[in-house]
Amino acid sequence: MDKELLRVYFIMGSNNTTRDPLTVLEEALQGGITLFQFREKGKNALKGKAKLDLAIKMKRLCHAYNIPFIVNDEVDLALEAKADGIHIGQDDEPLIHVKKRCPENWIYGVSATNELEARHAVQDGADYIGVGPVYGTNTKEDAKQPIGLKGIAEIRSIAGELPIVAIGGIKLGHVFNIRKAGADGVSVISGISHAEKVRQTAELFCNYSHFTASYS
Numbered sequence: 001m002d003k004e005l006l007r008v009y010f011i012m013g014s015n016n017t018t019r020d021p022l023t024v025l026e027e028a029l030q031g032g033i034t035l036f037q038f039r040e041k042g043k044n045a046l047k048g049k050a051k052l053d054l055a056i057k058m059k060r061l062c063h064a065y066n067i068p069f070i071v072n073d074e075v076d077l078a079l080e081a082k083a084d085g086i087h088i089g090q091d092d093e094p095l096i097h098v099k100k101r102c103p104e105n106w107i108y109g110v111s112a113t114n115e116l117e118a119r120h121a122v123q124d125g126a127d128y129i130g131v132g133p134v135y136g137t138n139t140k141e142d143a144k145q146p147i148g149l150k151g152i153a154e155i156r157s158i159a160g161e162l163p164i165v166a167i168g169g170i171k172l173g174h175v176f177n178i179r180k181a182g183a184d185g186v187s188v189i190s191g192i193s194h195a196e197k198v199r200q201t202a203e204l205f206c207n208y209s210h211f212t213a214s215y216s
């Protein structure tokens, strides 16, 4: 997988904004996000057909901007929506099982909080790992203890060439240090979905994340 895809990895569900999620997604796409994940969970999350319909609309929007559409956790939803990949956590279906029943050319992402989980992801053939939570976050109800920049550096040191995206409480001011610590990009939910000006904020995340790439 081209690690450039991880530069600014926006994640959102309908309950991460008070606005129309499709409008927020389009503004983020116009701002230049490099990858999108549909993560519909937690309070007031959509279910069943409403969730599938939103997934399909979001996928079409991503494809209009040539951006891959990833689904969080739910393999069957990802298959039904004909997504471009899946992101799974440590408490979801194991990656090796998921790969057996999903397209060869999908993007497969795995969450990792420590070196052991990162090693397993490498062995299981993940295309990237989401490393965090780097900082405190209210967006994920069951988030683990923050691992900080040190946590990123430790996982970077054992992950070899595996693309790494940092996640958890990430705001604009954090991007430079997170990239310097070894992440190939940043994954953001509320830092973009709650922004006054979503497009401009996404543009800034993209500039900062790309700048560090050329810098380092």
Ligand SMILES: Cc1ncsc1CCOP(=O)(O)O
Residues within 6 Å of the ligand: 132, 133, 136, 137, 138, 139, 140, 143, 167, 168, 169, 170, 187, 188, 189, 190, 191
């Ligand atoms: C899904 C997830 N995994 C670790 S932290 C987190 C939530 C990140 O949300 P935010 O960017 O709003 O802190």
Ligand SMILES: C=C1C=NC(C(F)(F)F)=NC1=N
Residues within 6 Å of the ligand: 009, 011, 037, 039, 072, 087, 089, 109, 110, 111, 129, 130, 131, 165, 166, 167, 187
């Ligand atoms: C819990 C998660 C951790 N990391 C990521 C990603 F940023 F995509 F790697 N997505 C998630 N849903």
Ligand SMILES: [Mg+2]
Residues within 6 Å of the ligand: 072, 073, 088, 089, 090, 091, 092
């Ligand atoms: Mg999960």
